[in-house]
Amino acid sequence: MLFGNIYKKILLKKVFLYVCCLINKNMVNEHYEKYKDTIKKCARRHYRKRIVLLNEYLADKSCKHCGESETVCLKFYPHDSEIRKKTKRVGTSNESRKEIFELMDDSYILCSNCWIKLDNDLIEFV
Numbered sequence: 001m002l003f004g005n006i007y008k009k010i011l012l013k014k015v016f017l018y019v020c021c022l023i024n025k026n027m028v029n030e031h032y033e034k035y036k037d038t039i040k041k042c043a044r045r046h047y048r049k050r051i052v053l054l055n056e057y058l059a060d061k062s063c064k065h066c067g068e069s070e071t072v073c074l075k076f077y078p079h080d081s082e083i084r085k086k087t088k089r090v091g092t093s094n095e096s097r098k099e100i101f102e103l104m105d106d107s108y109i110l111c112s113n114c115w116i117k118l119d120n121d122l123i124e125f126v
């Protein structure tokens, strides 16, 4: 009897959660469809705001190997993905940026081509 009750409760809970999940999913989808453009625009704006930090930092930098200075081509070696991941995640306060700056200081600035070359040991830095 007792076990039956527990079993029933668990089952009900599972059904309840499933229904909740379903409703939530539909609502999120509906919400998403309705505000798709706004959400996308907003996400893009936030994203830009955060990557401005990187672009500002890279604005007057150039590739250490070949001298390429086009900001969109520049990457950090070897911490590029970590820096970009952190930049997207952290807030824009100086405290949360500190970690990023430390990683930046610890990296070379390279253009994408040289980055790949260095990563494949095709070029070398002394």
Ligand SMILES: [Zn+2]
Pocket: 063, 064, 065, 066, 067, 068, 110, 111, 112, 113, 114, 115
């Ligand atoms: Zn280069």
